[in-house]
Amino acid sequence: MSAGENVESSENALKETADSEKDAKDTEPTPPDVQAISPHNTYKIDLLLKAAGDAPIMKKKKWAVERNKTVYWVADFIKKYLKCQQSDSLFIYVNQSFAPAPDSEIGTVFDCFGSDGKLVLHYCKTQAWG
């Protein structure tokens, strides 16, 4: 793992988290109380991945990802999807303002910064927002 690069090797196939049929869930409000009761649950959350700067656009932007996957894992997943070199940098931002720590769990980021039942993450290949 590297803080500067956000890379992680993972044996998980892309298919495991791919789920394009989740659109209906989008409109449901997030139930924060339920999440507070079960911090270690593993149900999936909806991620919306948006390119920023010079990063290539992903054809499929919406993914369902398990809560306990890390930011690092997501960066790695995007790199594989875009067929980037593993040595390439990939930065992930929340609210277009800060980069969550690579070992943050995506469920935790969602609890704090998700809205409308999904978490929007921007990704880019050079540092965009500080």
Added chain:
Amino acid sequence: MSEDREILREVWEGNLPVCFTLVQEEVEVDKPDPVSLMVSRQTYFPLVTDKVQKYFTQFTDKEYIEEMWLEYDGQPLKWHYPIGVLYDLFASADALPWNITVHFRNFPVEEILHCPSKDAVESIFMSTVKEADALKHKSEVINNMQKRDHKQLWSGLQNDKFDQFWSVNKKLMDYTGEEMFRYIPFRIYRRDGPYIQKLFKPSSDEGIDHTLADLLSIMMIDFKELVCGNLRVVIQGVEPALDATLLWLSQHLSHPDNFLHIVILSKTDMNNSIATW
């Protein structure tokens, strides 16, 4: 906040005596002496261990040297957590100085991030400050700062300059307009599992200030265990009263990254020092 400035200074000046030893298996010929340092609870290991690294590399086989990493009692230490948080979580039950083992091989890549340079520390530190301000002020305060203010926060921390740091940080701890913090930036750590971080407001809808106890009970910390003393709650090395106002704690006991880092220890965690429980 002014009347409590002395508390900010006391917190800032919290230090820990640390004794670094090179792991036995990596000693090449002569056994090096341990290296003792007094380090700030507020800072990060890569900012204070240049000397440690330089000294121990003389005693190990240069051919096998990788990035230095630190371990305590079998636990690799995450360099991107403040030193005080690591101590409270893993070592506060044991006697001082804190005995840390230094490694140059077998980097535990699954457990800790690589730290290519001090820039990586700055990057994670500033991102955490920004995340905290996103919670507190919808990023308004941090975004309205100049680049040089950001640099001042970082250099204040890096050079252990209280006044330099707080002259900027006070803006992050302040009101914007009528509203106090929207949410309290906090992380709750236990030895097992990842930290807990969720949205939590400083006061209830009725305007009553939330206390540390309110936060812990909502975040599923077993309250009965707390009250009867089977759990300890540690922030910045002290055990605050459970009825302390969360907002006050956030403004005064947060680390420089603007998060309130709360460590929960169970009796099992503390079993080495059960006599002093």
